[in-house]
Amino acid sequence: MSTRHVLLGLLAGGPSHGYDLKRRYDERFPQARPLAYGQVYTTLQRLVRDGLVEVEGTDSDGGPERTLYRSTTEGARELARWAGEITPPAPFVTNEIFAKVVVSILVDDTVDPATVLREQRAAHMARMRELTALKSDPGADLTTVLSADYALAHLDADLRWMTTTATRLTTLTAEVNAA
DSSP, rough: OOHHHHHHHHTTTEEEEEHHHHHHHHHHHHTTTTOHHHHHHHHHHHHHHTTSEEEEEEEOOOOOOOOEEEEEEHHHHHHHHHHHOOOOOOOOOOOOHHHHHHHHHHHHGGHHHHHHHHHHHHHHHHHOOOOOOHHHHHTTTHHHHHHHHHHHHHHHHHHHHHHHHTTHHHHHHHHHHOO
């Protein structure tokens, strides 16, 4: 996920402080990788440097001084360009589960690949139950439901891959060891 573009998107609704951007990020992307406050402010500084965001002013409201940021015209154009750009499907397998299965085959008796798959499946099922409960909560907002649906679809794809791999483990082991 592009933090700079997400922050530009959050600023599209109007000027905001870094603290409020972080809060809105947490609300809008509840299942996404957490975003640290430091990352928000570092990204905002880079956006200002690149002319995509500008400082509108500062205020303190009786507390520490806070900077108000707003998107520039160039920032709005960059956001539209990014949002309209097709994201290509990943060209490489970067999933750690796949790597662990192959490595467990390579290291012979140290780790049983069938055990890796079985334990990973149990972890996936537990997470799927958590997400299902989250999205089924009567108070869940649409962002939470959509985010949980997205995560559930990916976990389901992983489960199908694990099932297929488990049935092919003998053949996969022979191929990996022959190479």
